[in-house]
Amino acid sequence: MSLVSSQEAICKLIPQQPPFVLVDKLITYGDDFIVSGFEIPQKHVLVNPDGVLTEAGVVEHFAQTIALHQGYDYFLRSMPPPVGYIGSIRDFEIFRLPRAGDELQTSLQILQRLFGVTLVRGEVRLHEQIIAVGEMRTVIAKDLE
16 A cells, blocks of 8 residues: 555655656655655656666656655645755666566665755665665755755
8 A cells, every 4th residue: 555646646746747757656654764656657758669668767766756755754744845956876776677567666765864965775676676776865956045
């Protein structure tokens, strides 16, 4: 069972909007972790003509999972979701690219949060197989002003 699983509700929690949304479920949420899901549609701007989600799609899915954590945190505080940017990517490895129809499940652990900068480490799974791992740092835009 998911905490949030409708596209309408997800789109209220992240700044990205269709056709660029790459998360469709909030499965588990905690102060310093999240598990998201994404069923890859046949037609998506980051799915290639062969029906494979691109490397950029996997990375963006990972980033949107961070955005979903931040957006849900803001939602719990009755605030609109923040806009953020990828600040850096480190030790990110993609072992396999998923296909349209596959369901991704991504688990992230927040390692550090300071002044709108969030550092996470996580893994993307397809079924029970890890298909990508890495670290990413994001920056909330309003904290840059």
